[in-house]
Amino acid sequence: MTQNYNVLMKYIIVGDSAVGKSCLLLQFTESRFVPVHDLTIGIEFGTKVIDVDGQKVKLQIWDTAGQESFRSITRSYYRGAAVCVLVYDITRRQSFEHIQGWLKEAREHGGDKMEILLVGNKCDRETARNVSYEEGQRLAQANSICFIETSAKTNQNVEQAFQITSSHVLQKIQDGLIDTTDESCGVKVQQLDQKSANPKVGQDKNKKEPSGGCC
Template sequence: MSSRAFPGVGKSCLLLQFTDKRFQPVHDLTIGVEFGARMVTIDSRPIKLQIWDTAGQESFRSITRSYYRGAAGALLVYDITRRETFNHLASWLEDARQHANPNMTIMLIGNKCDLSHRRAVSKEEGEQFAKENGLLFLEASARTAQNVEEAFIKTATKILQNIQEGVVDVSNESFGIKQANVRPQGQPGGRDGSVSTGGGCCS
């Protein structure tokens, strides 16, 4: 799974809240790519989410593009208090669609919803952008943890659904899915039903 977006929208803070259950108010801008992972359970199946946190600065864009390849999902993040971050979504989304697998699941996150008194982008605008572009959508807060868990789990659930419906070919590693020992019946999952989704990035 991968994250992408304008710098300073809180991508790294979202990842830290999801993996470590903590908020770091002062966070240096991501240089290049950072990595996080966490085991979750979806439909009684253990799944390891491997998450690449990519830099939002334009100077790193060519590097971070390579992390779209092999990503099963991506989180596209904007800051609800900064209109310019929302205005750049179309560019980041075009990048993702151009360099990623066409069946990659993309979740749009409006971060910093705890700062609603400083809101510059309405929730309806985020919902509309997501609807027009076939994206999942949530507003979240890395500070309060509101909807952070839900954003990652909802994305992973959609990826698992795509596997079960045959939209994603688990035998093709370019889809960003790795199984731990394939079951004899050919069902997704390992001996214990585990599936690893990752190899991608987040913004």
């Protein structure tokens, strides 16, 4: 049976409880927002095929629980992930302060080629903001990772967050930095169209460049 995608990538979404990880996944995969979402118990899963630089890329996205009691489960999902999305809530400074811990964990348990994106979620709640855009950008730059702000409610930059990271992974494949024969890399190539595979970083026209040192 012919596959309907060229490349398969595994994603993991991490961060404190109630920062909107499940809402981001739901908005991205099903284009809908649920105002009241039950806390994730263990792991949730979603998939979506997107077009990235002429390639059909299937994303397998694992949404993890933020509670400490599930951290041992979460750690096992870093292994074999091509991309880690670190999420905090711009209205909750504590969730931002915990990002360094999440980042440390991701780098300890993920592969050295794993793409990491810092996401400041709930940017639609500007009046309740407790973490500035510049703070998020500085943290990302200091750790050489990418950064973007999103709103799972309004769908602002949600698609772009996944486009940016998958484009970067494609570029690493093209540059020979990812060995796709290694199952631990989180990438499986069905058939890569070399002529159209020319990944470019997406730009947010309504925001500053979502750059964190690597974008």
